[in-house]
Amino acid sequence: xxxxxxxxxxxxxxxxxxxxxxxxxxxxxxxxxxxxxxxxxxxxxxxxxxxxxxxxxxxxxxxxxxxxxxxxxxxxxxxxxxxxxxxxxxxxxxxxxxxxxxxxxxx
Numbered sequence: 001x002x003x004x005x006x007x008x009x010x011x012x013x014x015x016x017x018x019x020x021x022x023x024x025x026x027x028x029x030x031x032x033x034x035x036x037x038x039x040x041x042x043x044x045x046x047x048x049x050x051x052x053x054x055x056x057x058x059x060x061x062x063x064x065x066x067x068x069x070x071x072x073x074x075x076x077x078x079x080x081x082x083x084x085x086x087x088x089x090x091x092x093x094x095x096x097x098x099x100x101x102x103x104x105x106x107x
Contacts, residue, residue: 019054039089062094
């Protein structure tokens, strides 16, 4: 989840599980004090936004969205064709903390 030596922010990959599962995982990561990055693609983008808003409005009121990065990944289908898929990265950190760029994962 996080590289303890380099101190990079933990990354939570949002997918098909219930929203509150990701909220719980995010709360555990925020308690470590380094902030976190929520990542999602495709249909899970709206769930990632929901997770960030639930965190900020209910549980982690001393945190804020530092950065939102959107993009497109190209996924190969089984038949060999390529399909574009939208992605989002939402960086959450304590209010007043400097914003950092999220770490991009290799394709």
